[in-house]
Amino acid sequence: MTLQRRHLWLFAFSTLLLGACSGMRPTSEAPRPPVVFVHGNGDSAALWQSTMWRFESNGWPRERLHAIDVPYPLARDADNRPQAGRTSTAEHMAFLREEVQAVLKRTGAAQVVLVGNSRGGNAIRNFICNGGGQNLVSHAVLGGTPNHGVQAIPGVNEANEFSGTGPFLSQLNAPKNAQGDEVCGPAKWLTIRSDNNDKFAQPDGLWIGMKGKATNVTFAGPELKGATNVVIPRIDHRETSYSAAAFEATYRFITGRTPALDIQTEASVLLNGKVVGLGLNPIDAQSGNFVNNLPLAGASLDVYEIDPLTGQRKGAAVHQKTVGADGLWGPFKGTSQAAYEFVITAKGYATTHIYRSPFPRSSGIVHMKPERVAEADRSAAALVSFVRPRGYFDPPRDSMRLDGKTSLPGVPPGAGVASSKLRLDDKIQRTVAAEFNGERLVGLTWPMAEGRTTVLELTY
Incomplete structure (x- = not known):
């Protein structure tokens, strides 16, 4: 089996497993759960536009799709030091919590689905595991989130939230049970990653200004033990959330069904x-x-x-x-x-x-x-x-x-x-x-x- 065929097989097999790992199967009689989308570092709600169109085209009510805008979307250089125009992990999580509570109040739902790209996944994990969101979230989908850091070199900028050896990710990744799971229940978890094309999951530090230096992070860095982990060949860092392939994996995980990928046109x-x-x-x-x-x-x-x-x-x-x-x-x-x-x-x-x-x-x-x-x-x-x-x-x-x-x-x-x-x-x-x-x-x-x-x- 060639490497390319193996990657395609991995994706196909993983998506077949999603239905079995998903407990929620909305029907035409049951209301679709509200979905809250969380953008990445330095980004905005606008990036979820085509994803939301695909959800709508598969019958999801527009009013139950909500993309947040973090006012200051960049992470601090050091999470424990105030920095103008940037947010700490605590501030990021608090903003997400307020948005989730507002969506629950507006829709009358008991739980939301959270879908995050990159740094957005950090806030989702922090909210569910440390911020009181454990029972408010049915499904959590993390696309390209550097769950084990963009680098994991001991002593190198460990105060940054993207350090795999730093305090923020170390506490999130600490085993949660005897099996060593890195996710908090009862929410169901999905990670989506590239096979080798995500700039922030690379064994070499080229894309983070450390060319030629080992990052101690592998292509599998976004995966989490205890989650359903899907690999999609050749997608890049943002495509782990915003591509049609990522939408398909996300939709399958939430509903157990295969979605249509075409975006239906409104006149x-x-x-x-x-x-x-x-x-x-x-x-x-x-x-x-x-x-x-x-x-x-x-x-x-x-x-x-x-x-x-x-x-x-x-x-x-x-x-x-x-x-x-x-x-x-x-x-x-x-x-x-x-x-x-x-x-x-x-x-x-x-x-x-x-x-x-x-x-x-x-x-x-x-x-x-x-x-x-x-x-x-x-x-x-x-x-x-x-x-x-x-x-x-x-x-x-x-x-x-x-x-x-x-x-x-x-x-x-x-x-x-x-x-x-x-x-x-x-x-x-x-x-x-x-x-x-x-x-x-x-x-x-x-x-x-x-x-x-x-x-x-x-x-x-």
Whole structure:
């Protein structure tokens, strides 16, 4: 049996086991349990968009799907030391607990399903095992969570929550019973990992700034003893949660059934979300910007319908709004056949032109942020960013193209980079296109001299 066939067999066999390991089988008569999605380090609720569409397409009520936005989503460098614009494990867990309690109150359900990516899984484990969530969660799904650390080198940054030898993960991984299980009952647990393509589950420290040094973490680092552990070949760190394959494994585990993977299209779509920005670190201005999910009040957003072949606007703006204290830029009613350009204007940022492929379904988590242009890029006539929020670019694995070229600037071999930046000398506005595994985006270049930049943002 070849290595590739063995990996495929492992995935197929694991998914067959999910039904036996799942105690919940919703029927048409029984209400579907509420699902709370928990994003990863530095991310936002927006990454769960396509996953939620797939749940909806399999009969899950939209009002029973809830993705949280951690205001400050980055972990502290040292969990035991306050750090501006970052959250500790205790703060992260407390925020999740409040969100779960709100969902239970709103839905009247007794329990929720928790689904987390990467750092989101840390908060889920902490909540269930240490934060009073043991009886509030029926199923816990962890995609790509570094359960045994991104590195497990004794004495190396052990105060960080991602240290496999540090106090946070050591107490979570301590045996819970005579069998040595690392999970807390009575919740049922699923982990999803890559066979070898997760940048944060690598035996070599290349992707964490320690090239050539052993991390003491294996490809199986995300697995937990006592959980159902599924391996999906060649998926990357984010795809452990946001891919169709990860959805299938998750759905099987929760329901014991095989889902349809196609996203069902709605004729008209209602879109909304937040405009968020980058904040200046109030303690150390030299440290630059920190990631947050806070509303960018005062920003303005315009929406234009565009020609999907050229990126040219079809007319005047179809939606305009100045963002208020809640950060919301909608609601905007559009169609699933149309392609749109979103233009964000905000003080201190470049005017950002975001191009997306058509939205097949409604969504309230279409979050967007304007760009800040690096000093080194200001000399370009035009700047185009090609981004994949729900996964990484992997040149040996993926079929991709940007402005006619198959080699993406700044994207090395291996699934570790989610954006590519193209600097252009063209002073005349023109069409620019990008493709990734069948998804195609088309937009226009905009003059950097006017403080404008283009973002081609993939949905899948």
